[in-house]
Amino acid sequence: MGERFGEIDRRSFLTALVGVGAAGALGAVGSSCAPAPTIAAARHTLMGLWDAVVPGVHAGVVEDWLSPGVAAPGAGQAGVQEWIEDVAGSLPPPFAYVTDWFLRAWAADLDLWADVFHPPIDDGGPSFGDLPLGPTFAERGRQYKIMLMMGLFDGLIELKYLGGLLLAKLAFYGDFWAEHSGGDRVGGPYIGFRGAVGSTPIDDFTFGLPAGRHDDRLGVTPGGLVCVP
Amino acid sequence: MSTSSFDLCVIGSGFGGGPAALRGAQAGRRVVVLEEGRRWDGRPGSAAFRQTQSDVGYMGDLFKVDVGLDVEANTASVVLGGRGLGGGSLVYSMVSLRAPSFVFDDPVWPAEVTRSELDPWYSRAEEQLGVVQLSWTGERPADDWRMCGKRDLAFAAACERAGVSCDPVPVAVNRSCGNLGWCTMGCVRHGKASVDLQYLQPAEDLGAELRTGVRALHVEPAGDTAGRRWRVRTIGAEDGTAADVLADVVVVSAGAVGSAAFLQRSARHLPGGISEQCGSNLSRGGDMLIPAVLPDDLDLGEASADELEMLPGKVIGSSSFHHLFEPHPGFGAGWQRFIIQPMGVLPVVSAAIVADPDGWTTDGGDMRMFGLGQKHYMQRWGSRLLHLGIMGVDGMDGSVRINANGTPVVRFTTSPETAALRAGARAAARHIVEVSNGGRVLPSWDELRGDSLALHPLGTCRMADGPGAGVIDHRCRVFRAGGGVHDGLLVADASTYSSPVAVNTSLTAAAISERAMALLDAP
Numbered sequence: 008m009g010e011r012f013g014e015i016d017r018r019s020f021l022t023a024l025v026g027v028g029a030a031g032a033l034g035a036v037g038s039s040c041a042p043a044p045t046i047a048a049a050r051h052t053l054m055g056l057w058d059a060v061v062p063g064v065h066a067g068v069v070e071d072w073l074s075p076g077v078a079a080p081g082a083g084q085a086g087v088q089e090w091i092e093d094v095a096g097s098l099p100p101p102f103a104y105v106t107d108w109f110l111r112a113w114a115a116d117l118d119l120w121a122d123v124f125h126p127p128i129d130d131g132g133p134s135f136g137d138l139p140l141g142p143t144f145a146e147r148g149r150q151y152k153i154m155l156m157m158g159l160f161d162g163l164i165e166l167k168y169l170g171g172l173l174l175a176k177l178a179f180y181g182d183f184w185a186e187h188s189g190g191d192r193v194g195g196p197y198i199g200f201r202g203a204v205g206s207t208p209i210d211d212f213t214f215g216l217p218a219g220r221h222d223d224r225l226g227v228t229p230g231g232l233v234c235v236p
Numbered sequence: 237m238s239t240s241s242f243d244l245c246v247i248g249s250g251f252g253g254g255p256a257a258l259r260g261a262q263a264g265r266r267v268v269v270l271e272e273g274r275r276w277d278g279r280p281g282s283a284a285f286r287q288t289q290s291d292v293g294y295m296g297d298l299f300k301v302d303v304g305l306d307v308e309a310n311t312a313s314v315v316l317g318g319r320g321l322g323g324g325s326l327v328y329s330m331v332s333l334r335a336p337s338f339v340f341d342d343p344v345w346p347a348e349v350t351r352s353e354l355d356p357w358y359s360r361a362e363e364q365l366g367v368v369q370l371s372w373t374g375e376r377p378a379d380d381w382r383m384c385g386k387r388d389l390a391f392a393a394a395c396e397r398a399g400v401s402c403d404p405v406p407v408a409v410n411r412s413c414g415n416l417g418w419c420t421m422g423c424v425r426h427g428k429a430s431v432d433l434q435y436l437q438p439a440e441d442l443g444a445e446l447r448t449g450v451r452a453l454h455v456e457p458a459g460d461t462a463g464r465r466w467r468v469r470t471i472g473a474e475d476g477t478a479a480d481v482l483a484d485v486v487v488v489s490a491g492a493v494g495s496a497a498f499l500q501r502s503a504r505h506l507p508g509g510i511s512e513q514c515g516s517n518l519s520r521g522g523d524m525l526i527p528a529v530l531p532d533d534l535d536l537g538e539a540s541a542d543e544l545e546m547l548p549g550k551v552i553g554s555s556s557f558h559h560l561f562e563p564h565p566g567f568g569a570g571w572q573r574f575i576i577q578p579m580g581v582l583p584v585v586s587a588a589i590v591a592d593p594d595g596w597t598t599d600g601g602d603m604r605m606f607g608l609g610q611k612h613y614m615q616r617w618g619s620r621l622l623h624l625g626i627m628g629v630d631g632m633d634g635s636v637r638i639n640a641n642g643t644p645v646v647r648f649t650t651s652p653e654t655a656a657l658r659a660g661a662r663a664a665a666r667h668i669v670e671v672s673n674g675g676r677v678l679p680s681w682d683e684l685r686g687d688s689l690a691l692h693p694l695g696t697c698r699m700a701d702g703p704g705a706g707v708i709d710h711r712c713r714v715f716r717a718g719g720g721v722h723d724g725l726l727v728a729d730a731s732t733y734s735s736p737v738a739v740n741t742s743l744t745a746a747a748i749s750e751r752a753m754a755l756l757d758a759p
């Protein structure tokens with residue numbers, strides 16, 4: 008397992024978490040258009056799952072256990088769960104996309120996803136680049152995904168679980184809920200960048216100071232734009 | 237099967253297709269644009285253009301991905317582009333630079349295409365895109381939309397200590413910019429001037445028909461009774477519905493991979509065929525991303541290093557052009573020409589670039605992308621990690637060939653020229669960050685994995701004086717294999733470049749398309 012927190016590793020934690028009920032909840036939700044009662048029943052477990060995978064804590068339940076004393080806004084505060092349950096305009100809840108658009112798109116671009124989203128698998132296992140697998144990049148990616156799923160869910164290979172995790176991660180970085188609700192974005196500062204998307208201008212983005220050594224060899228277009236002659 | 241008839245059919249809707257559509261419509265032509273991706277309105281049926289990350293499907297649908305393999309080396313190059321109405325402009329960084337004149341001095345370009353010849357067309361594209369010159373200072377907050385960010389100042393300060401120049405760049409941005417830093421994902425404030433907003437919407441206002449979800453298969457002569465010169469065979473990208481589009485002029489602008497594949501699928505239908513050069517000379521644009529860590533005590537002059545942040549601001553606001561003008565003194569023989577631009581890279585992507593396949597830990601920080609590992613990563617690196625984007629003259633060592641199904645297969649090798657460019661860029665990065673400022677250059681993707689990124693693919697349908705050397709003439713008309721051109725069949729996008737342009741590629745594609753459309757009716 009790649010990330011260890013004391014004596015607990017993420018694989019053990021997630022395995023236990025799935026055993027408690029996330030697997031059933033996710034399966035039921037992901038296979039339909041996310042009926043609200045099912046989501047409500049799984050809410051607590053799902054929140055724990057997001058918090059385990061996405062940076063951030065929610066009410067200290069999960070990450071306080073994993074990393075005592077580390078408190079920060081994160082997935083829960085960014086509204087991941089609310090966003091996943093929310094009907095946005097004429098669109099169904101985002102989680103419904105796990106069985107529709109999301110999986111199809113993901114399958115199509117599997118090689119890239121597998122390469123970008125490193126798996127938290129065993130340290131002793133082969134890395135993506137070292138996998139002694141088939142001749143094509145896509146084939147390596149497919150194998151990589153399977154390893155990821157096995158690492159996360161101890162053999163429960165089900166694409167929609169990972170789809171759900173990625174939705175949560177996108178939501179965190181996108182601050183989707185805040186964008187919808189018009190509320191403050193709080194997911195960002197702790198981990199070093201501003202709250203993701205939002206629409207409010209960042210007024211201290213600049214030092215507003217002259218900088219650098221101008222290159223006199225550059226030219227200027229009639230419209231006043233810098234150009235290389 | 238449905239058939240529709242137009243004066244001009246544009247295949248693809250990026251920096252080549254947008255100008256073709258607008259100038260065609262302005263000339264009174266009946267225009268149709270065929271785009272395989274979707275339209276980012278946000279509202280079905282709406283004429284308003286809107287890019288927003290609030291759309292669930294946005295991120296996954298937004299990027300067009302091709303993977304080029306080097307089978308012998310077992311490495312891959314990920315070719316990224318935009319997918320949807322607006323093409324590559326959906327995911328570009330808005331930097332709008334004219335290609336240097338030395339690029340066109342290379343005899344691989346037709347004699348007619350020079351920088352001075354293209355300058356009026358560059359101006360026209362700059363005006364249409366609304367390109368503005370960024371600056372370090374300005375009246376706050378009125379000028380915020382056209383000012384450089386903190387990341388740019390940090391890079392410029394590091395460059396200055398290294399004796400290397402750094403200047404603000406021209407950017408296609410408007411007053412709505414809020415410096416949120418997510419430009420490449422689309423702008424929720426509509427501050428990003430993309431082709432859909434600047435070219436296609438005006439074209440539509442003039443009557444151009446913008447069709448999305450349509451995949452163009454090939455083009456063939458329409459036949460004597462059709463009343464038009466060309467027949468473009470298409471299918472629906474989702475439902476597979478076949479349809480024909482008849483047109484007198486077809487402009488292919490599907491990008492370096494897509495345009496070459498389209499012409500190759502069309503070759504057997506075209507009397508006289510096409511040049512065998514089609515699909516060769518694929519370049520990655522010299523793209524590299526070199527991560528580097530600035531020191532905590534970086535001298536920022538009057539600014540406080542404690543307040544340094546790397547994400548807010550335009551995704552690219554400045555550039556060092558230094559190594560276009562003189563070779564790097566610390567790097568042996570030869571001259572690798574490249575520019576260096578400090579990029580704002582989202583942490584989720586940054587971790588993928590910085591981490592090696594095993595997670596690569598350093599300083600006790602875990603570089604993984606999930607959970608606490610990412611928290612540690614951002615705490616340690618969030619305000620000091622600089623991503624240096626390199627663009628330069630590489631060896632054009634890739635190719636695009638269709639397989640039996642007509643699907644493009646991308647291949648890359650690493651030529652000595654490309655290897656030298658990468659080594660030169662790394663040497664420059666080390667000179668700036670390590671030698672002169674006490675920071676640290678981290679391994680880049682190609683070093684860690686052997687793989688590479690191609691964010692500015694170009695060159696598969698290069699311009700030339702004849703079909704032995706290229707695919708199109710200087711007016712972008714497709715050569716017949718044995719000489720002469722196919723009347724009314726053009727290619728206009730970055731695939732037309734005869735050599736890498738050493739800077740961001742978008743503006744040159746627009747300028748070439750502008751020129752080709754202006755010369756369309758010339759004798």
